[in-house]
Amino acid sequence: MKNNYYGVILAGGSGTRLWPISRELYPKQLLKLFGDKTLIQKTFLRIKKIIPAEKIYIITNKNFSEDINLQLRGLGFIRENMIIEPAQKNTAPAIALASNIIFQKDKSAITLFCPVDHIINPDTEFMKSVKTAFVEAKKNFLLFFGIIPDYPCQEYGYIKKEDINVKKEAYKVEKFIEKPLIEEAKKLISEKCLWNSGIFVWKNKVILEEIKKNLPKVYKSIESKNLESYHLIEPISIDKGVLEYSKKIKVIPVKFKWQDIGSWKSLYKLLPKNSMGNVLNENVIDFNCKNCLIYGTQKRIVGAIGLENLIVVDTEDAVLVSHYDQVHNVKSVFEKIKLKNLQQYLVHPTIERPWGSFTVIDQGLNFKVKKIIVKPKQKLSLQFHYKRSEHWVVLKGKAKVELDGKIFELGPHQSIDIPAYSKHRLENPGKEDLEIIEIQAGDYLGEDDIVRIDDIYDR
């Protein structure tokens, strides 16, 4: 591949529509919805097939960047290629920001932009389309991938292309139609319109010129690197802000299967169903249900009886039960929970870390109890806390504890006290998971009271 091809993954969305498995600080891109890889991992690996890892960038916000880095560090992602948006402003400002950063390094750059909330299959067809787009992009066109609709969806944008009776790789665009009513959607399909996939390819130089022309405030903010002015930008999508006015756009009809996974409804459509039309995972005990998506979680049970067209999603600390046709209202439920300032909108009780995970088991005034799992051969950072002391009890496995320069080896049922200000580090020198109970005591027990002195994960 030539040297001036770049990839940018747009990973800033918060995805409240998949609550309760997505949370404000743990959006869908970080979730394993299919198989053993998360959405961001799948997207990164797909792009890596056609663009080298050192030229793949991710644009996201500061809340997700550490988790994204954690998920991609083993796959070749270069930490320096993480672009942090100063604020969430929809796709146009994010694309402008990423385009400019790459453009400053390589004036000839041609960049592929991909969202993370889609399933694409097979990757080989995706690669073919990208190659076609690269060719067209060299001619200064702004390309995007058009999906052949398989039903008259009312939630997508449609693109009417020119010369529909001529077979080409890329078509000029006649017009954009945003979220049509059902009758119009049917008509659009009969007119061979395409869905807008949100996947784009263009020269950075060309898109930046178009942004400068159509969204001068956005361009100015990006060019001047003025953080404050970025915060003042009105959120706007690249489609509405730029592409709908541009004469340079072309659409490439693609052959890969493309499915949006923005909602429980689209997930239900995607997942394999049993003979009764149900998607059931383990820990669901059902009786006489049909056309349901029922998602359970380890250690808990869902009993489901006589249900039809229902979405049930059970997690460690919250359960959603919704009629299939009304599940878009999960946003309202999410907002109500946020308003009440309950933890359930923000995070999961179990938090993944590079060395393992921890679960907040109990908390009250001046104490917090955590179960900590450290994977074999992993260690936490060397750290201390200003405001809290900790008491560790080993449940399972071996612990190596460094405490103010001394080393202690602990086995099951042995415990140690970690006073405030003490420099300490927990390590699993064994071959099986180390499980400990940590009991924190102090006036302030926030996760931000941590001073890392040394960290093998460069945090």
Add this chain to the structure above:
Amino acid sequence: MKNNYYGVILAGGSGTRLWPISRELYPKQLLKLFGDKTLIQKTFLRIKKIIPAEKIYIITNKNFSEDINLQLRGLGFIRENMIIEPAQKNTAPAIALASNIIFQKDKSAITLFCPVDHIINPDTEFMKSVKTAFVEAKKNFLLFFGIIPDYPCQEYGYIKKEDINVKKEAYKVEKFIEKPLIEEAKKLISEKCLWNSGIFVWKNKVILEEIKKNLPKVYKSIESKNLESYHLIEPISIDKGVLEYSKKIKVIPVKFKWQDIGSWKSLYKLLPKNSMGNVLNENVIDFNCKNCLIYGTQKRIVGAIGLENLIVVDTEDAVLVSHYDQVHNVKSVFEKIKLKNLQQYLVHPTIERPWGSFTVIDQGLNFKVKKIIVKPKQKLSLQFHYKRSEHWVVLKGKAKVELDGKIFELGPHQSIDIPAYSKHRLENPGKEDLEIIEIQAGDYLGEDDIVRIDDIYDR
């Protein structure tokens, strides 16, 4: 009140139909379904208005007896009046057993038998009916209370009485009709039939004679006090086994409101609803739901969207989602969970004790983690374990620990090790709840590895 009146509460039923809030070892009689008293507490207090506590007996099985005693000990119940059924054999053997025990003490005894799974209101009307029954029982009749039906229910037994056009306190019975079809139920109501409430009053001498005549094997087993023969009895109800054949039965139409709470369906009917017909408790966030019973639990959230005629019951470790019309199938779900030997059929993670409660937070091979709450001024038994050692860390409050004769006082974040075989006792000498984390280690961690040396609750 005269001296030969007795009460017996029939509290042996396991109530799987209210899963997941009822469990095999924690049946509905132990639950607070309405207000601040459990069903057994309400039943005991109602009977105590007319019969002195020392003459009120409870018949149940060994699994529930400790919890029942715990709930009634503060209300005047005499521990010695707890009758343990050797096995669950439906009402006839239980009534025979209790009747005989009381008869052996008082040959003139007249006894009121009450199940626990009903709501009765007002108690004053109940008391009037009991007094009427006592008068009739002296004349050697077998009385039961008949409820005036308010809808053609197919799940109850109906009683056709004689002389329907004559106003009396008690009527002779023409026939029994068990669980009629809907059309027959309507006809029975038009014929002024009554529902069989399962509440009975009779001389012990008379019922024992009838049992001897109609169920000779049951009578023999009771009279001989032969435990083994009790196990061999075929389960049978007092209605089917005795009353349907007896010439001595009379029904008393009652004026109190009577409602069965044997199922989620009957609970929904009973509970106060909002303007949308929903019964919602705290921790439920709903959107556009109607005619639903949605029951949440502390620390968790239920999000409910667009639901209709649905029962949702969320607990610490399991959630039930069922269509209202099919909720009787909860028994099948319960049986499947039991077959899989999952904890969720048997107990709740949180177990109430006379001194407070404990919750199993985590468990694995060779370890178990519990959160223990000890109420002010309460203490656990002086005990030891053969197979496990324990490690206690105080989260909140003050702990007084006796360990092999020595006393230790612990405050928040202090910890102590309790080796196997050590005699130990935990006490809360303070004015607020004591909360501790207990970490158990050992090859065997069953609740039955406990030797109690001294216990203020006489366990």
